[in-house]
Amino acid sequence: xxxxxVSNLTKHFVLTDKSRLEVIxxxxxxxxEGEFLSILGPSGCGKSTLLSIxxxxxxxxxxxxxxxxxxxxxxxxxxxxxxxxQQPRLLNWRTIRDxxxxxxxxxxxxxxxxxxxxxxxxxxxxLKGFENYFPLQLSGGMQQRAAIARALAIEPExxxxxxxxxxxxxxxxxxxxxxxxxxxxxxxxxxxxxxHDIFExxxxxxxxxxVTERPARVYDRTDVNVGYPRDYDDDRLFETAKKVSRPFLxxxxxxAA
Amino acid sequence: xxxxxxxxxxLVLFAAWVALSFVFSPQVLPGPVxxxxxxxxxxxxxxxxxxxxxxxFRVLLGLFIAxxxxxxxxVLMGLSLKAEKFLESWVMVGLTIPAVVYAIITLLWFGLNDxxxxxxxxxxxxxxxxxxxWQGVKDIxxxxxxxxxxxxxxxxxxxxxxxxxxxxxxxxxxxxYALGIxxxxxxxxxxxxxxxxxxxxxxxxxxxxxxxxVLAWTxxxxxxxxxxxxxxxxxxxxxxxxxxxxxxx
Numbered sequence: 234x235x236x237x238x239v240s241n242l243t244k245h246f247v248l249t250d251k252s253r254l255e256v257i258x259x260x261x262x263x264x265x266e267g268e269f270l271s272i273l274g275p276s277g278c279g280k281s282t283l284l285s286i287x288x289x290x291x292x293x294x295x296x297x298x299x300x301x302x303x304x305x306x307x308x309x310x311x312x313x314x315x316x317x318x319q320q321p322r323l324l325n326w327r328t329i330r331d332x333x334x335x336x337x338x339x340x341x342x343x344x345x346x347x348x349x350x351x352x353x354x355x356x357x358x359x360l361k362g363f364e365n366y367f368p369l370q371l372s373g374g375m376q377q378r379a380a381i382a383r384a385l386a387i388e389p390e391x392x393x394x395x396x397x398x399x400x401x402x403x404x405x406x407x408x409x410x411x412x413x414x415x416x417x418x419x420x421x422x423x424x425x426x427x428x429h430d431i432f433e434x435x436x437x438x439x440x441x442x443x444v445t446e447r448p449a450r451v452y453d454r455t456d457v458n459v460g461y462p463r464d465y466d467d468d469r470l471f472e473t474a475k476k477v478s479r480p481f482l483x484x485x486x487x488x489a490a
Numbered sequence: 491x492x493x494x495x496x497x498x499x500x501l502v503l504f505a506a507w508v509a510l511s512f513v514f515s516p517q518v519l520p521g522p523v524x525x526x527x528x529x530x531x532x533x534x535x536x537x538x539x540x541x542x543x544x545x546x547f548r549v550l551l552g553l554f555i556a557x558x559x560x561x562x563x564x565v566l567m568g569l570s571l572k573a574e575k576f577l578e579s580w581v582m583v584g585l586t587i588p589a590v591v592y593a594i595i596t597l598l599w600f601g602l603n604d605x606x607x608x609x610x611x612x613x614x615x616x617x618x619x620x621x622x623x624w625q626g627v628k629d630i631x632x633x634x635x636x637x638x639x640x641x642x643x644x645x646x647x648x649x650x651x652x653x654x655x656x657x658x659x660x661x662x663x664x665x666x667y668a669l670g671i672x673x674x675x676x677x678x679x680x681x682x683x684x685x686x687x688x689x690x691x692x693x694x695x696x697x698x699x700x701x702x703x704v705l706a707w708t709x710x711x712x713x714x715x716x717x718x719x720x721x722x723x724x725x726x727x728x729x730x731x732x733x734x735x736x737x738x739x
Binding site: 285288320323 | 633634636637638639640641642643644647651652655730731732733734
């Protein structure tokens with residue numbers, strides 16, 4: 234069975250002047266369990282809205298999403314999803330450990346189990362020794378690691394990532410990408426990674442979905458047939474990136490015309 | 491160390507008082523010794539505690555009203571644009587009218603009793619609370635709320651763990667302002683129309699031209715307020731904002 238099936242998903246917002254803003258215009262894709270999929274699209278194309286719908290924060294206007302065969306509805310749907318945002322979005326008044334523990338606190342684990350789980354994921358993202366630090370005492374990269382640990386700690390069926398490295402400097406972002414691949418291979422999670430960075434998408438994922446400018450539609454699908462761990466200087470990655478860039482640029486050119 | 495700096499600052503103030511008391515005659519500015527003697531005598535006779543208690547009672551009840559009404563106003567104004575437009579002018583009017591006018595009006599309406607004082611305090615102090623809470627609600631970070639929703643946190647948990655901690659600094663600021671305002675208006679009401687309380691005693695000793703007693707009573711309540719600040723508000727603030735202190739290296 235497919236892990237995720239999204240068919241004909243649409244989303245529009247009704248603005249205050251009653252006009253409709255089409256954000257997603259019929260999007261379909263499928264994912265196997267444990268796959269790493271990147272959704273690549275220009276800024277402001279509705280990628281974040283797509284993730285919000287998948288996370289149950291917003292409702293879709295039309296279309297269907299199946300997770301492990303069960304339809305996904307807005308609100309509490311029993312599907313555990315880990316979310317990593319562009320910004321770390323940690324609670325500044327909680328220590329790193331307590332931030333990772335936060336989403337566990339309304340679960341079934343005892344206080345002690347929660348602390349153990351938080352500790353385990355804290356160590357997994359290599360933040361051991363920083364348990365009792367407050368977020369603002371750490372660098373942006375470390376804060377984002379804590380955010381990833383928080384998302385993994387709930388042991389999600391699917392990990393949703395919304396441009397998580399775009400506010401980091403390139404060197405830190407590279408380290409974090411390698412780290413993410415390590416975590417993904419260790420945990421075997423299904424990952425949906427949204428980005429506007431072509432090479433980032435190619436470097437990370439097995440499957441690529443290029444979506445159009447708003448309203449978002451699938452423009453192109455590509456598989457990246459390169460084994461892990463990948464090397465940043467691998468020519469095959471550059472070739473794929475070039476191949477993906479072409480439709481991307483054509484799309485932008487069409488848009489300008 | 492901030493604590494030693496604070497001690498120095500109080501010592502400097504004290505030294506300035508002593509120095510000035512040598513320059514002026516005791517009728518104009520008595521030194522600390524006669525003033526503290528007067529405080530001691532007031533308290534020893536029991537009369538001091540009675541008037542201090544009356545003022546504290548009025549201040550605390552008035553402060554309570556101001557905090558409740560001000561918080562309701564502030565939260566509504568922060569949450570809804572309509573409420574903001576509707577209530578903003580009330581708060582501004584409340585803020586603009588001199589406190590002494592509230593004192594006169596409540597005394598005329600409710601007579602020369604405690605409720606007049608308490609209501610005057612509540613009305614005078616609530617705009618300061620409303621403005622702080624309004625700002626506090628507006629400054630709530632929506633991004634972390636979205637985060638909490640994405641992790642399917644229950645609504646009650648979101649309010650308790652994500653929203654309320656963000657408002658702590660504003661609640662503290664509101665309490666501080668309101669406490670300062672409350673005590674000022676309390677003495678004014680007592681001075682105009684009461685027969686008990688610190689304000690009444692100030693008026694009494696003003697009639698007898700006793701600078702020593704005027705200072706003694708002022709100091710009595712100031713010490714009480716500083717006690718509240720350093721025994722309750724300050725330690726609570728330190729605990730609630732430890733994360734911020736930890737960041738300032």
